[in-house]
Amino acid sequence: MFEHLVRDALREDLGRAGDVTTDAIVPPGLPAKAALVARQPGVLAGIEVAAAAFRIIDPSLVFTVDIPDGGRTSPGAVVARLAGPAAAILTAERVALNYLGHLSGIATATASIADSIAHTKTRVVCTRKTTPNLRALEKYAVRCGGGANHRFGLDDAILIKDNHIAIAGGIAPALARAKAHAGHLVKIELEVDTLAQLEQALALGIDAVLLDNMDLPTLRRAVAMVGGRAVTEASGRINLETAPAIAETGVDLISVGWLTHSAAVLDIGLDIAA
Amino acid sequence: MFEHLVRDALREDLGRAGDVTTDAIVPPGLPAKAALVARQPGVLAGIEVAAAAFRIIDPSLVFTVDIPDGGRTSPGAVVARLAGPAAAILTAERVALNYLGHLSGIATATASIADSIAHTKTRVVCTRKTTPNLRALEKYAVRCGGGANHRFGLDDAILIKDNHIAIAGGIAPALARAKAHAGHLVKIELEVDTLAQLEQALALGIDAVLLDNMDLPTLRRAVAMVGGRAVTEASGRINLETAPAIAETGVDLISVGWLTHSAAVLDIGLDIAA
Amino acid sequence: MFEHLVRDALREDLGRAGDVTTDAIVPPGLPAKAALVARQPGVLAGIEVAAAAFRIIDPSLVFTVDIPDGGRTSPGAVVARLAGPAAAILTAERVALNYLGHLSGIATATASIADSIAHTKTRVVCTRKTTPNLRALEKYAVRCGGGANHRFGLDDAILIKDNHIAIAGGIAPALARAKAHAGHLVKIELEVDTLAQLEQALALGIDAVLLDNMDLPTLRRAVAMVGGRAVTEASGRINLETAPAIAETGVDLISVGWLTHSAAVLDIGLDIAA
Amino acid sequence: MFEHLVRDALREDLGRAGDVTTDAIVPPGLPAKAALVARQPGVLAGIEVAAAAFRIIDPSLVFTVDIPDGGRTSPGAVVARLAGPAAAILTAERVALNYLGHLSGIATATASIADSIAHTKTRVVCTRKTTPNLRALEKYAVRCGGGANHRFGLDDAILIKDNHIAIAGGIAPALARAKAHAGHLVKIELEVDTLAQLEQALALGIDAVLLDNMDLPTLRRAVAMVGGRAVTEASGRINLETAPAIAETGVDLISVGWLTHSAAVLDIGLDIAA
Amino acid sequence: MFEHLVRDALREDLGRAGDVTTDAIVPPGLPAKAALVARQPGVLAGIEVAAAAFRIIDPSLVFTVDIPDGGRTSPGAVVARLAGPAAAILTAERVALNYLGHLSGIATATASIADSIAHTKTRVVCTRKTTPNLRALEKYAVRCGGGANHRFGLDDAILIKDNHIAIAGGIAPALARAKAHAGHLVKIELEVDTLAQLEQALALGIDAVLLDNMDLPTLRRAVAMVGGRAVTEASGRINLETAPAIAETGVDLISVGWLTHSAAVLDIGLDIAA
C-alpha cells in the first residue's frame, strides 16, 4: 500500500519532460546489470520501496534482494541486484536511493541506540516527530532497526502533556476527563516532570508515564516508585552517549525524536556493472 | 500551492479518530495564546507552512510572524505568535513544527556552509538527494539559507554522469547526443573525474562541469583550465571543514547533498502563554 | 476535515451536466428560505456535514442550526434553517439529506439501545462493520447517539479472534505473540467462546475480553469470573429486545454491528418556505 | 472501474500501522483456505468487489465464485472460496464483507419487493436516496435484485418536483422552461399530487409522471387517465405490505427509497477451512 | 465545481520551481492593472474559469467581467479588467488565457454554425468527440455559442450505432435489447444509413434517429418519412458551407464534432495598463 508514494516521488523527479539526459543518451533497448551497494555500515530499511521505484518505471526489470530489511550492511556490500533496461535503471535510480537511504538512515540510527542499551531490558521507541507524509514508512524503518513504535498519530492513544494538564487545571481533572472520554481499547499515558506529579498519577491509575527530562537519580527513583504499575518512558536529550545510563535506570522505554527527524541517510549507491 | 501537502500531513497525524487527547481534555471554546520559540540558533524556513497547519485546523486563528523565512534565530527567540482556540493550537502543533523544524534545519545547514565560504565568490547549491515528495519545499529552504538550487528534477537540464558516458562510449558521443536532443533553453552539464576528461569537454563546448571528488590541487588546475568558459561545480565529501578550502580553489559552485538529506532539524517548540 | 467527502458526493450527484432541472426552471438570482424538518423522532447527527453541502454549492448561503448533533428530533421539528439562492438550496438538497439521514439514523439506532440499557452501567459500542469510506463519520454518529467507539481500524488495537487463535495453535501462543508485538500504548482484546477459554485468558493477563454469543447464564458467570480484571464486551445477536437482559449481566460493553451497517435512515426533509 | 473505492476502504481500515493483530500472530507464509458463507437467504451483489479487496492485499490469492451476483443464497451456502496466504485473507476480510453485505442487502431488499409484485407488470425502481459516494454500486445492486434504476444523478434527466413547480408558478411554465432547456435525449418527468395536476401535465405532454403519495383509488384513476401516454411511477410509503396493492393499480413503476438508504445488510461471513 | 481543474493546470504550468521569471524580476508588492482584451471577433466562454486562475494565485486580486459568457467580442474589446499584484497577474496569465481561448474558440465555432442556420428551426449540437478531461467545460462552451448538447457520456442515453446493429444482427434485435435494458428516463437514438433502415426503426418506435452521411435529397425524404415521430439528427461532414442546406432539409439537429475537437482558439490577450 506504499506504491502511490513511490509513484508521487517519481512524478516529482520526472516532472513534465521526463529524464531528458537518459532520453538523449541511452538507447531505448539497451540492457544493463547494476547493483545497489552500501558505502557504509548500517541497517537496511526500504528495499521493497526501492524495488517499487524501478518496477514502476519498467515492470520487466528484475530486482533481486541480497540484504533484506533489518539486515546489516558493510562498505561495499551488495544490497540488491538489478537486470533490465539501462534507461529504466538510470531514470529510477535517484528516487529509489532517496527512499532507501532515508529509511536505512533511520534504521541505522535506531540500531545504534538499540545496540547501546542491549545489556538492559529497555527498548528504544520513536515519536511523532517524523517527516511529513512519511510517517508509516519511517515507523517501519524504526522497527527494522530494532526499535519499537510509539503512537502513529493523535488518534492512537491519549498522551496527556504539560499543556493539557495546565489547561485542565491539574493532573487529577486531566486524567478524569481522559478516562471518561477514552474508548476501552485506548491507553492513557501522562507526562510528568516531577516525582510529586508521578505520585499523583500513580495514585489515580495510569497505563504509562512519560518521565520528561529527569536527571538520572530522579529517573531511578521514579522507576522505583512506579514499581511496575505503569510502563515507564524516559525522554529528553537522549543520544548515543546518554542512552546507556538512562536505560540502566530501569525505565521500560526511551523515546528519541532524532531517529526520525534528524538521522543522516545511510550512503547507498548504484553501480552499473562493467 | 503547498497547502495540500499540509492538509495531507494533518490527515496523517489525525487519522480517523482525530486528536483524542485534546478532544477529551480541552474545552472547545477555550481561547489561548502561544508562541513558536526557537531553542537553537539557526536560520528559519517554512513559517508560512507552519501557519497553514494552524489555519487549516481553525481559520479564525491569528498567526503573527516575528521572524520571517531567512531570518536568524537564537535560543529563546519568538518566531511567531498565535492567538486562537487552545484546542486548535494543540492539535496542529506537531505538524506545524515538523515542517518548520525540518525546513529550518535545511536552511540552517545551508547557511553554515554559505557562511564558511562567504569570503569567496563560490556559492553552495543543493542536489536531487531530497526527501521524497518534499523537494520544492526543501529547495526553497536552501534558498532561505543563502544557497542556490541545482536541478529540481530530471527534466530541468541535462546532467551527463559517469554511467551515461560509459553507455555512450565516451564524452564525445555522449555530448553529441545531448546537444542534438536538448531544447534551446536546456543547459548541459557534464561530470568529469579527471583533467583529461575536462579538457575533452571544454574542447567540445559545455555549459557547466561537475568536478567530482577531485583533490584540492587538481581542483585548482581544473578551475584554471576552464578559465571562465563554463560554470564549475565541485562535489564529493563537502562539509563544514572542507568547504572553505574547496571554495578557495575558485570553483563557482559547491554542491552538497546532506543539506537536504541529512540536516538535523532546527529545534523550535511551542509555548502556551501562562 | 470531512469537506472532501461532501465535495465527492456532490460531484457524484451533479455528474457532468449538473442539476439540469434546476438550471432549466429556477431563475439564477431568486432568493429562498427553507428549513430542514424532521419527519420522525430520533437523534440528530451530521448537521455540519449537511451545512457543508449547501455552502460548497453557494458560499453565500446562510445556514442556521436549530438542533445540534446529539439533539432529539420530533416529527415537524425544525432542525436547521437556510436562506440563500433557491437554486443552490435545491441542488444541494439531496446530498445534504443523504448524509444527514444516514448519520442521524445511526445516532437514533444507537440511542435506542443506549436508552434501553440506561438503568445499567453497560455502554453500547459500534464495530468495524461500517459502510466503506464512511467510518469516521459513522463512528461520530454513534457518539452522537450516546454510544462509544470500538476500534477505528485494524491498526488501533489488537483484537484476537477465533481464526487467529486457531492459526496460532491456542490462546497461549496467540497472546504471547500479541504481547511481544504490541507497542506500549496498544491494548489487547481476546475473543472467547467458552468459560474455559476465558479462564485461560485471565490467567495470562488481558486488557479486554470479547464474550461472543454466550447465553445469559454463561455471560453472568463470565462477568463474575473476570471480576474487574479486564473489560468485558458481549457481542452477537444484540438488539433492542435482548440488550437490557444482556446489560443486566454486568458486562461493561455490548457491541452492535447493525448500528452502522443496518440502521434505517432518520427521515428528514427540506421544506421551502411559502 | 470500482477498484479505487476498494483501495480507499482498505486504507481506511488499515490506517497507518496496518493489521497489527495479524502481523503479530499469523506467520507471513502460512497458506489457508477459506469460504465466504451466507448466514441468511437473500440475493447476492458485489462478489467482484469482495474479490478485489482480497486481490489488492495479495494478487496471488485465488478467489473462486460459487454464487454470482444476482444468485440466491441460503443459510450455509458457500458464496465463494479463497486459497492464499492466511494473513491476506484475514486482513482483507472485513472490507470485503462490508461491501458484500451492504450490496447484497440492497439486492435482497429489492428482490423482496420485486417478488411481491411479480404477478403484475409493475417494476420496482430505486431513487437518488443512496449512501454518499456509493451510488453506482448501489444502483448495480438494485439491478442484481431484479429492480430497475431511476436517475443516477441530477444530470440524467429532468424531474420536476413540487418545489420547482411552486417556483415556476405552476405546471405549465415549469414544463415550458424544462422543454426549452432539455437536450433531445433528455426525458422529462413531473411530480403530481392531484388528478387535476395530472390532467394538466398530460395535456401539455410529458414523458413520465411521478404520482406521489396517492391513495389506491386515486392511483387507479390516475393510471386510467394516463392511458399509456406517459410512464407512471408511484412513490411514497411503499413497503412489502403495500407494494402488491399499489402495483395492482397498473402503475408502471414503484420507486422505493429504502432499498438503498435503509436496507439491512445480508449476513455473510468468512470461514477458515479447518 | 471546476476549480480543481484550474488548480491542476496551474500546477502543470508552475512545476516545482514556480514562475522563475516573475520571481526574479517583479517586486512582490507591486500593484498593477491589466485587461483581458479580445484580438478577434467571436463569442466568449470561460470567463469565470479565467477568473479562478487569477484568484487561486492571489485571492486578493479583483477581477471585473465586462463581457459575460455568451457575449460577442470584437478586436480590441475589453473582456475583463484585473487589479492586484503584478506578479500574480503575470503568473496566472497563461493558464487563464489557455482556458479562455480554448473555450471561447468552441463557443465561436458553435455560433458561426448557429448563425448560418438561424433562418431554420434546426439547432446545432456537439458530440462526444471532446478533448479528454475537458468535456463538461467544452459542452458548456457549446451552449455559450448557442448550440445544444448531445450526450455527455456513454451513460446518458442509448445511441445504437452501426457496430451495435451488426453485432445484434439487425435493427430489430438491437432495438429490442435496448428497450428491455433502458431505464424509464433513458431515451434511445438509432443511427441509420438508409431510408430502409429508417422505415424499420420508425415502425419499431424510436426517440431519435441519427441520419448519418446522407445526401440532401435523401435527408429531405428522411425528414418527411419521420414526420415528427422522432427527433431527426443529421451528421457527417457538416461545416459552415454545408450547414445551411442541411438545415433547410428540416432536420431538427445537426451534430458537428469539430466544434469541440478542432475549433481554433479565440485570440484573447492580456494587456498590462501603462
Next chain:
Amino acid sequence: MFEHLVRDALREDLGRAGDVTTDAIVPPGLPAKAALVARQPGVLAGIEVAAAAFRIIDPSLVFTVDIPDGGRTSPGAVVARLAGPAAAILTAERVALNYLGHLSGIATATASIADSIAHTKTRVVCTRKTTPNLRALEKYAVRCGGGANHRFGLDDAILIKDNHIAIAGGIAPALARAKAHAGHLVKIELEVDTLAQLEQALALGIDAVLLDNMDLPTLRRAVAMVGGRAVTEASGRINLETAPAIAETGVDLISVGWLTHSAAVLDIGLDIAA
C-alpha cells in the same frame, strides 16, 4: 506515467452508469477484431495512449501497432489492430480516438510546418499555449511531428517578456535581476521588438532572443546582428504560408502557438472486422 490521464478520461465518458448501449446490446463474451484506420494523411502520435484506453477496460485485449508514433498515415492505412471482447472495444473506442486524433492532429500540424522549412536549418518549436492538463502529451506530439519543445512551464527557464521589461524599467535592470536570480542550469531568453532592444540585449549577454512580430527585412538584420551569439527565435503570425520565408531569414527557431492550441484533429476511425 500517463495512464492516470486515460483512466480519468474513461471515467469522464463512462459516468456513473457506464456504456448503457453496449451493456444492452453486446453479449459479454463476444469476441471481435477491429482496426484503427486513418481517414487522412498525417503523422501519428499517441498510439500507446490509445492502447492504454483499451487495456484499462479489458487487460486481455491484444493491441498490435502497425504505425508507430511519428509514422506517416494515408487514407485507409491501418494504424493498429485489436483483438478482444467486442464490448470492451466499443466502450473504449471514443476515449482512445479522442486522444489519438488530438495528438496526431498536433503531430500533423507540426510536420506540415517542419516540412515547409526542411530546406533551411530552422526548427519549429511549440509554446506554452497548450490545452490545460495535456501539456506533456502535446509536447510529445510536437516531437513526433518533427518539432522541438520550448519551455514545459514557467519553472523551466527564464523568458523575459515585454511586461517584465516594462515593470523592471528596461532591459538592463530586467536582465540583471534575472541573472542574479537564475540557477546555473537555467537559461535566459529575452523578447525584443526592435533592433535597438536587440543591440542592448546582445551587449549585456543573453542565451536566446525572441524576435516578436518582426517583418522579414528586420528579422534578417536581427539574425545578422546576433551573429551566432545567441539562439534566435521568431514568433508571431507564423503559418504554413509565412513559415518558409521566415525560416529563410536564418533564424534558429520559429515558435508556433497553434500547433498545440488550434490544430484540427487527425481523422482516425475504428472499423470492426466483418
